[in-house]
Amino acid sequence: MKRVTIHDIAKELNIAFSTVARALNDHPAISEATKKAVRETAKRLNYRQNKLASSLRSGHTNTIGIMVPSLDVSFFSSVVHGIEKIMNANGYSILLYQSNEQYKSEKNGIETFLNSRVAGIIASVAKETTKFDHFLEIKKRSIPLLFFDRAVDELKVPSVTTDDYKGGFIATEHLIKQGYKRIVHITSGKNIGIFNERLRGYIDALKLYNIPVDESLILNGDFSLEFGRQCIVDLRQLQIKYDAVFALEDYTAMGVLQQLLTYKVRVPDEVGVIGFANEAFTALVTPGLSTIDQQTTQMGESSAELFLEMLKSEDLYNNLPERVVLDPHLIVRSSSQRLSAF
């Protein structure tokens, strides 16, 4: 199939190729008659605009880059789902990259984005990343950059995040109100402060309710289902007493839950459990896993909308970056709802 260009259409109609271009772009100066003829011929010849040429010449693309750690985490795929939907509806295409939590991969992806002359980049930072030169370069080139969830504060870039402090607070407060006294918190030093915020919320909630902060109840490490199980095993081995666990995210909480069930510990009667993120599975497991909803739909939509504004704005990085902070919602399910509370 031979490539059809505007020149072919022009030849067919005996008009200038620039007229064809204008007609196809619905330029106001072109007569309806010409437009009609052009469109018909285009259709007949099966013409397709070459976006490469158009973008090269005009100097802008309608492609945006999205960088996420992994689509295998439903939180991210869900946000990407939302972003794609809206950007798509606004005429943008999505170039997708997964960092798989690696700095190197993230950097490569960003470079490809830049080489592809994307109109902007939306990113959530990899677990491993501690240097931000690649993100800085985006900014230097005045290309819109927006972080969601895992943002880098020091870069002074717009972001859409959850109020993690509040999330940590309300999760802990909920456990306290259910009568739990010795609340374990699993946290991780990794990753851009969001886990620190959740930890801060946990501590402040305890303080507010005059519950002493016991360092032995704060477990610092990784996050994964496996790590959650391990925490429960460790607590037992160390003979540390506790009656609730607030895990930094749902997979870890699920590991906690599973290991507790393995030990025949009654949840929520003996030990209450709450996670963070409202992953799809939390509503489906038994007992249902209490969690903090991060409004992934809202996050995707807000990200896309804020980003659309950025794409329009002129002096992008001159005024202070806009920070959208979404309200976390407490989702109470069986894993933390003591019957005695009624």
Place this chain on the structure above:
Amino acid sequence: MKRVTIHDIAKELNIAFSTVARALNDHPAISEATKKAVRETAKRLNYRQNKLASSLRSGHTNTIGIMVPSLDVSFFSSVVHGIEKIMNANGYSILLYQSNEQYKSEKNGIETFLNSRVAGIIASVAKETTKFDHFLEIKKRSIPLLFFDRAVDELKVPSVTTDDYKGGFIATEHLIKQGYKRIVHITSGKNIGIFNERLRGYIDALKLYNIPVDESLILNGDFSLEFGRQCIVDLRQLQIKYDAVFALEDYTAMGVLQQLLTYKVRVPDEVGVIGFANEAFTALVTPGLSTIDQQTTQMGESSAELFLEMLKSEDLYNNLPERVVLDPHLIVRSSSQRLSAF
């Protein structure tokens, strides 16, 4: 930040810009000394190749389009995860589109892919799609097209799918071997034959074990958690007796499970349940949901690998399309494992 081009580098070094281009592309005819100088200057000036220009001139991109129904379904996001990983490692970028199960959206996406001059397209067809003109055009343009999971047989295009017939068969056989006699199957006329294959497997398994095929036990409709619940409600209303349900996919099976639990029906003692797809949540719910694993990782990798071959091949659509059919694996969990079987 001014855009740096090969001309700037050439000026800086007092050589021809075409020499710079060759040096950057590691052309064998260029001396090491020149290459070194060019690379250094490029780095110093913060040069980035403009892929648009390069692709426009050379006539090929290293971008491929991936079209999926929705990233909110873990099966798809997981396969995309796998494809992206491998294509990425092979120097390809991913343009992503979600059809959200709509024909119109799918068609639009494919058009954008074509306009963007993607090197090839990997797709899984939308629920709603019954006309395939958009896919046909890809083929007409001799652009590599590969289907995964939801393929369109009549288009004679390479595909990577699960052996759905076998999946349906082993799911049903498993239920039979667990002693279930009146096995409901929920199916859907929608979607490219895969559900028909599962249905065929179901029927043949029943026949093999001399269990009469009862039309009243075959429920044809949609697929969703809600629909699964509805089926159980309907069966009760119609007073149809059954002791097991094989649902066409996991969300539907989950709906079945939930509604059975709502009715206080004991699973798996009174009724056994099995789904299809091995969605992430199936391992985490209680009782664990038996299912058929479709090897998403394998599917992603196989798709990417087969696709890489297609990208290299010359006479793409002249020989018969390669069809990779992956073996489904039976995953037995509590929802279909009768204690009495031990």
Place this chain on the structure above:
DNA sequence: TTGAAAGCGCTAACAA
């Protein structure tokens, strides 16, 4: 080993 020159398909300024 390097340079000169053409041109990929389009947009947009200028001219008619």
Place this chain on the structure above:
DNA sequence: TTGTTAGCGCTTTCAA
């Protein structure tokens, strides 16, 4: 309302 022309940044042929 339409045509002419230049040129986006690169690849690639031909010549030196």
